[in-house]
Amino acid sequence: MSFAIVAEPLLGVYKGHVGSGQLDPLPSPARLHTALVCAAAQGVRAVADGDGLRPCDADRDALRWLEANPPDGIAVPETLHNGGAATAYRKEGLVVKEGRNPLSEKLVGKPAVSGVAVSGRFAWTWEQAPPEPVAAALGALCPEVPYLGTSESPVRLAVAAADPTHHLDREADLFTGDGLDLAVATAGRVDALEAAHRDTSVVPPLRADVHRSSEKTTAHPVVTTGLALGRYARPEPPPPPTPWTSVLLFQVDRPIPPERRVRYAVAVHRALVGLVGDGAPAILTGAYQPGVPRPSNRVAIQFIGPDAPHVGGTALALLLPRDASDVDLTLIRMAVQRLRHVKVAAGPFRVEARMEIPADAFWPVPAAGAERWWQTEPVAVPDSRPPRGGRWSLADAAALSVALVWRDEITASGRGDVRYRALAAAAAGRGVRVESAVRVMDGDVGRYVHKVNPETVIQPYRAVLTLGDLTGPRTIAAIGQSRHLGGGLLVPRDLPSDIVRRLAR
Template sequence: MPFTITARFLLHTYQGADTTGKPERYPSPERLYKALVSTAYGAFGFNSKYAKQESRVSDQQLEAVFRWLETNPPDAIRAPRMSRRNGSDAIVYRDRGSRSKKIAADKKNVSAVCSTAYPDTNEGTLIWQWKQEPDADIADLLSRLCWEVPYLGEACSPVNLTTTNVPDDEFPVDPDNSLYKSDDDLSAARMAATVEFDVPDIGHLQELQRGYEQVYPRKVPASNGSEEEKTVLSNTLTDCVRSIGYQRKQGWIASSEMRPWQHGFFIPAAVAATKSSATVDDEHDVAWNPDESTFVAWSVALHRLLVRQWGYGASPLLTGRYEKGSTVPRPANNVAIQVLTAGMPVRDDELRECLPGFLVMVPHDMPVDEIDHLADVCDTLRKQQLFYARQSETLCLGEAMEVDLDTFWQPVKSGYRRLWTPYPLCIKETRKFRSRTDSNRLWNVQDSMALAIAYVWREYFTHRQDDADTDEAVSSPSVSIRESRYWSMADCVNNPESGVHIYDAHDETRTPMTDYVHKTQPGNLLMGMTALLSFDKQQWPIEQSAIAIGQSRHLGGGFLVPVDVYTQLIDKNGKPVWLR
C-alpha cells in the first residue's frame, strides 16, 4: 500500500537553502531526513545515555528508520503551488549571531532573507510519496518522528508533518502536480522539465554524526581560531547525498496548464487633461475610450515601458527574445497585454469600476521570482504617462492591482451556454496553401482558426498530434515540414474528440490591417478572421479564464470575450440555431 509524508507549512512560507547557499523552492527529501535526525536526537534521546528510559525507543529502531529513508527515495513528490508574495520594498537582513564583535561588525556576515510562499489551501501542501510502505514498526516510528518535527529549513518555517497510507488506485496523490522519478530520457525537452532534489544515500547518518562531533566535541579543545569556525556546522556534508531528477509523466497535461495565463495585473488608465497630469485620480482627467484600431499600438507602448522599467536582464517571457541556438524549447505563450474597455463583463466588482485600462497577463510557467519582479515593475508605473505617437492621446496610469485570470469573467448564468469570440479580431498565423498530399484540400479559415487555438495550447495538441497518424504528418520528405505541422495541429483541433468547436469562421477585414498587428513573418499576407468558439466543460476548465489567440495575442489582439447564448438557441450538437 502506498505511503506518504505530508508537510503543511503553518505560516505558508518556506525558507531554506541548498548546499551552495541558493534558496530552495521546495524542501528536499534530504532536508526532511536532516529534520528527522535532529528530532531523533532531541525528542527521542538518540545515542544518549540519559533519555533512553523516557523515550523507550532503541537506537537500533531509529537507525532502521534512517536506513529505510537512505535506501528508498520517494517515488513521487507532490510539489505545492507557489504563490506570489505580497510586493514590498522592504528587505530584511539577519545577523549570523557570531559572538565575536569583530566578525559581527563585518557586513559580509549579514545575509538577506529569502522565502517561498505557498497558498493557504491544499495546493500549498508538499507530499513525499512511496509506492510501497515500510514495515509496520518503521512506519509507526516514522510517524512519531514526523509529529515531533518543529520546522523544515530555517526556524521561521514551522511545519506540521503527518504520515498516511493511501489506496493503490489513488497513487500518486494529486497527479496534476506530482513529479515522478525520472526515466532514462535525456532529451533536451525532458531534461528542461526535470527538477533535481537531494536525497540521502547510505551512510549519510554516520556522515552527519561525524560532522556534528567535529563542531561540538565532548571535550572542548583549546582556542585555535575564530569563534565562528568553532560553532558553525559544515554545509558540505554531501559525500553520502545524491541528486535525483523528478519530472511530470511524459504526455501528461495538468489541468492547470490548460489555462495558459493564470495570474495578471490590471493597470487603470485615463486621458490626461494636460501634460502635467500626474495620476489617473486627477479630477480633470478624461475617461479613456480607445478605438479598437489602436489596441495594438497602446499595448506595444506599454510593453516597451515595462521592458524599460525592468532594465537589464528582463525576462525573455516579457521581451519575447530568446537565446539563439538554445536546445530548450520556447514556451507557447509569453506575457500578454490586452486593452480592457469599459463595460466588459469582468467578475470582480472593484476591477469593473476601474475600467478601462490594461491587463498584463502572466503565463502559467513563468518563474515565481520573475512574477515578483514584474509585479514590482507594474507598481512603478503609477503616475507614469504613456503615449504611442505624437498625435496620440497621453494616458495617465494608475496603481496596479493583482487579478486572478482563472476567474476573470463573470460566471455563466443558469440557462445559458458560453461561447467565445476574438476581440477585436484574430490575425491569421499563416497564408493559404494547398495540401501536398491531397490536391483537392485547400487551407481555409476554419483551419487558420484551429491553428491559432493549437498555438496557445501547443503542449496539449502536440501530445495529441504525436498520438495521431495523420496523412500530412507521415508524408514524404519532399513535403514542407512547416506546412505538415500546420495541417497536423489544425486536424487535432478540428477533431470532434478535442472538445473544441469552431462555428461560422470567416475572414474579417479592417482598413488598414497594419493597425492590428505589431510584427509578422516576411511574405505573410495580413488577414483577420473571427468565429464563435465553444469548449467542452469536461475537457477545458476555462469557463471564466482570460485567454487570447492569434498572431497578435501577446499585444492587443485576439482577446477571447464571452458570448452567453440562451440554451434554447443552441441545437443538440451545441451549434447556435441561426448558423444552421
C-alpha cells in the same frame, strides 16, 4: 497507501438484490459489514453462546469500529448488467391448492436474481488505518466470507492495497448532485443483526406449523436498524492548465478604441521593458537567443472594456505566462509598480495598478441556462500562411491558433504544413469548434499586427468558437499572431443552451 478491504468476484459476476428484489448494482459498505458479521458469528472465530455461537470480543470490536468509521472511499470496477427479467422455477415442498386437489409437487416460480458482470475488484478504503487489533481482526475475518450478495457470487475477500474511484462526501445533499448513494452501517448495526438472528433461531410453537390448504414461503424481515445513506462521488477532475496563470489589472483613464489596441499595447510593452532595464527577461521582450527553446506563450498585454463592468470599465490586463520563472515574474511585478504614464502618438494615458486576479477566475460565471462561447476581440490574425496541399479555411486557422496557445497540452506529429494541419485536427479532437469566422476588411489591416513578414498576407478575422475541454469558462486567453500585443482576446459570449443544441444539429 490507504487501508483497504478488497473483494474479488471469483466468477466475474456479482449477484445481489435490495428492497423488494431489485437488482443491487454493487455491494455497499453495509453489505460488506453484514458479511463480516455473519463470518464473525458463524465462522471459525466464533465463540460458544449457550446452544449457539456469537462473535468473539475482538471481532465485535472490529465490527463496531466499522460502524463508527464508514469507508472514506470505494473502488468500483467497470460493470455490466448481464440479464433481464427472468423467472426461476423449483420445487419447494409446499402444499399448493389448485381447484379441489392440493398438490405438493407444484413448481413455484420466482423472479431470478440477475447478475452484474465485473471487470475487476471492488474495494472499500480508509485514509487512516484502524488500530492494530482491529486491523488484525479484519484481516482474519475476511477469508471467512464465502460470498457477497447471493451464494451464486462467491468472493475472495482480503485486506490489500487499493485506490478509490469514489470518495465519501460527508457534506453531500442527497437530494442534489451526482454520486452513488450507498447504505453504510452505523452504531447499533451489529446488535440489531444479532437480535434478529436470535429471533429467527427460536423454534416456533406447534400451532404455527398446522396444515394449510395452500402454503408459501415467508422471507425473513429485512433489518434496517443501524443503516444510513452515504454519498460516494468521483473526485472532481483537476482544473485544466491555463496558458497564463494570473492577470495584473490596471485602471486606464480613458477608453482605448479597438482599432488602436495593438498600437497602445506596443507602447505599454516598450514602457515595461524600459522600466525593467538591462537584462529584461525574454518572456517579456520576446527576444530569445539562437537555439533557446521558445515557450508557447509570453507576457500578453490586452485591453478590456469599456463594456466590462466586472473590471470597472476600461482596464489594462497584463497576462503572466505559466512558463515564466519566479525571477522573471519578480522583475515584471517590480516594473509594474512603477508604471504610471504610457506615451503614445495619439496622446499619453495614465494607468493605475489595481489587483492581481487568477487567470482561471477572470471572467464572470456563465449565465444560468447558457453555455459559454468566445468571440475574438477586436480581431484575430492567423499565426501562419495557409498550408499547402488541400483546403484551408479561417475556421481551420482559428483552430490552429488555439492549438498553438495550448500546444503543451496538444501534441501533433510532423513538421511544417503537415504539423499545422495535425494541430488543427487535434484541437478539434479536444472539442474546439469554430461556429463562425468572418474576414475583416475595413481599411488598413496592418494596424492589427505589430511585426509581420513582408510577404505575408494579413487576414484579420472575427470568430465565435468554443474551447472544448482545454480550459474553464472563466479563463482569460488570447489567440492568433497578435495575442501578446492587444489582439485576439477571447471575450465571453453566453448562448442559450437550446440555441447551442440546434447549432450542434
